[in-house]
Amino acid sequence: MAGTTVADDGAIALAFQRAMQEWGYFIPVSLINPLMGYKKPEAIRIMLSEYETNEDRITTKLVDRIHDRFLAHMLGHYRYAAIMPLPHVEASFARLRSAGIRVALDTGFSRDIADVILGRLGWLRNGLVDDLVASDEVPKGRPYPYMINRLMERAGITDPLEVVKVGDTEVDIHEGLNAGCLFSIAVTTGAFTADALVPHNPSFIIDDLSQLMPLLEHVTATA
Structure with missing residues (x-):
């Protein structure tokens, strides 16, 4: 988050x-x-x-x-305090969902903090986000794949190649890799630069979440 x-x-x-x-x-x-x-x-x-x-x-x-x-x-x-989505995030969520892609969040926060954030942003209420799992709801957090596994289970997804993981930290990348996701994509809007993320072998690195859907469309078209 x-x-x-x-x-x-x-x-x-x-x-x-x-x-x-x-x-x-x-x-x-x-x-x-x-x-x-x-x-x-x-x-x-x-x-x-x-x-x-x-x-x-x-x-x-x-x-x-x-x-x-x-x-x-x-x-x-x-x-x-003020809680703000990062630029282009809500529009990116809407674009993903309009393409039939579910949007789910996992977080290193505990559920009580995550609920406050999502409650104030209204993402579950307004349908921009389909699901959320917090790190205290699974045996271990990142880089273990348990949060992704839980979200897949609740969405009725059995194949991790139907999942794309996006995150801003090295443990986000490894969470996606450990879950066997189709892609584990790093974004540079958080604590790490692209140079710091490269050694952790993300599938791709983007600088803004608005680049996610065009990237997926390009990869799909050229596959």
Whole structure:
């Protein structure tokens, strides 16, 4: 969601930073940004592994407490701050759906945050988005394929070659590859540049979601 379809004003990384600081860990935002695509408790555990010298302190209880503070910061932000779709996203959703392509979102956020965002944007209510799954609704988040698998199951899709994954992080790319999707497409509207995404072997890299449908039409026509 954030960085791919929803504008990220930096609040997510700052919420991580604040939550970690409350427990005595001072982490630069520049080191938090690359973890944006991960399931949030997993991102916290990764940060702790770098900044906590006593491994015995890195417990599920500590991760949960930091995550609770992160959730509080993010829910407060998304309930009251402006939430904006990235440019051309809604038009791109409409174009995909008019071509008979289902639009589904998966996210490293937990369901409570995702519901606030989608509730304010109205994408489920107005039919721009068909489905959503959050990382706390599956056994593991990205780069594991479980969120894509869940969406496929609910859509009645059994062949991953009928699925195209789009995301702005390295774990998005690997999620699509691990799910066996037809394409795993990277978009540069989030935390990573094209040069940073190339080593993760995306099927294609686009700079704007408006390029997605023309790309699919071109690939289909030349196949």
